[in-house]
Amino acid sequence: MTASSTAAFATARAEGRAALVGYLPAGFPDVPGSIEAMKTMVDAGCDVIEIGLPYSDPVMDGPTIQAAAQQALEGGVRTQDVLRAVEAVAATGTPTLIMTYWNPVERYGVERFARDLANAGGAGLITPDLTPDSGGAWIAAADAHDLDKVFLVAPSSTDARLEMTTRACRGFVYATAVMGVTGARASTSDLAGPLVARTKATVAGWGGDLPVGVGLGVSNGDQAAEVAGYADAVIVGSAFVRPLLDAGSDRAAGLAALRALTEDLARGVRAG
């Protein structure tokens, strides 16, 4: 049985709604705490989980995710811990991907990473600083282990790159809706709609069927509803990190806020 995220998107589509994809870095606030938080997100309505593998030099992340990743690294989180977190979250039956920068994967060993991710029940990998034209080794390993390959497209992507990238994806394609780093934003980007439309037209053009998820900036149910109006999935990261950062050592309060936020976002993707 494949752990691919495809099934979750098909379910959402059948229900006439967008999917909710939630991100948290593993090891934040600590490894068990992050697993508990992600299980809470699953329980409260996330359809797909992205587990961040913290990296020391996260050039695509804003201050919120940087702070969480730094705390996780200071807490000593290891790649092996992230794989254990994948195993725990994937055991809920919810498709679980890792999202990370390239160097930790290369360092672990590309083939070994793919194998261990698949063995943990992981669905695949999202690669913010690896594009398909630089990703031959990963593509081969992911294909060999039946894993999703989620690459990013951006408002600046040319039509040729949209086609090259979407053809290389499996699971979904991640549309970064703003030109900028991760972080909650007060209003959604007006670049998102046109990017999703271009991406969908590209996929239709080569005869594919690939869900388009939109990420970067969504922080509440209303924004989620707006994005769900044109995208197949709403991807939320910094907004999930925020309540845990704010709650500090009061874990129960953090989880309660996380649950409330997830429920709000889950309502949003159903209202879009």
Next chain:
Amino acid sequence: MSTGTPGGFWGPDETGHFVSGDVQWGGRFMPEALIAELDELTAVWTDAMADPEFLDEFARLLREYAGVPSLLYEATRLSEHAGARILLKREDLNHTGAHKIRNVLGQALLAKRMGKTRLIAETGAGQHGVATATAAAYLGLECAVYMGKVDTERQALNVARMNLLGAEVIAVDSGSMTLKDAINEAIRDWVASVEHTAYCFGTAAGPHPFPAMVRDFCRGIGDEARVQVLEQFGALPDIVTACVGGGSNAIGMFTAFLDDADVRIVGFEAGGDGVETPRHAATIHAGEVGVLHGARTYVLQDEDGQTIESHSISAGLDYPGVGPQHSQLAHLGRADYQPVTDAEAMDALALLARTEGIICAIESAHAVAGSLRLAAENPGATILINLSGRGDKDMGTAIEWFGLASSDVDPGETPGGAR
């Protein structure tokens, strides 16, 4: 072997890789959001390098504004002390005080060609930041410089210079608060501002085309020195040396000599407290193959691929990565790379000051120190050192290191008497 132009023997190839054996150094490990811009930059740069008008303008600016070609100077008293003939390529005499102005003028002209209105840069020692602020002032562009908080403190003079030149200096307090984190923050700015902003990258590292582009803007150092040394001394040097942070001054010097098989090429990395301690920045010596800031190269990293913080007394060498072509040259064995400790560098700085009346940058002092070691191993050899910058910015560090604040200290033995 052909010269180091794209497509030539040394590379990079079309995809931005410097190849050695089965390793493809360099490349482009970057967010998709920046790929279109990097493609555009590659195209504009390639086009400009074939445009006589651009090349004339670049040459004119270097000559009339930056004071290039820099002098080749025989350091006779230092030579006597060293037991070898020491030649210094005086990049410290360039406008703004280092080799960095060459790269910056090239990139700033490209930015203008691309219609950009704003320059951003990262800086370690502040020399690249000062050079960028200078070019921005000269061309009427907005300028923001990212600098690790630690570096803003140890290079306070350069912060003041950048401010005076009208640039905004942004102190970066994430991670190790040094050069690598300044690069992270500049990339974050660029992802959001790329439409009107050019990222004036300060060293021959990062994603393609930066390693090749920065090299080609800096290669005048070696091209000039090769002609100068032949004219002045009638023969090529036995050994050519430079300090290596990200590697721009070194690759700028080395490129002209890569095809001269008899010329030995040696780069000196920051050994900090010593490579046997965890506090150093000897990336090639002690690092392992990885990806940092968009390029495959040697990286100081742990078992999980997390970057290890580097340490050096010189902010400009305090970087846990290195330009990918240096990794290639090391891997091919064409150049070798050796660590020089803080203490060795500071001794060399004092020695150069006392013997030649030249106060160099602490970065450059690493090249001097390493070259003194080579001189001892190769008596009578001719050693050409790239003296990449001047030491004004480092006086705070020197005061502290040598205890110069009190009046009765001697920063090292004074070798020899009066000239």
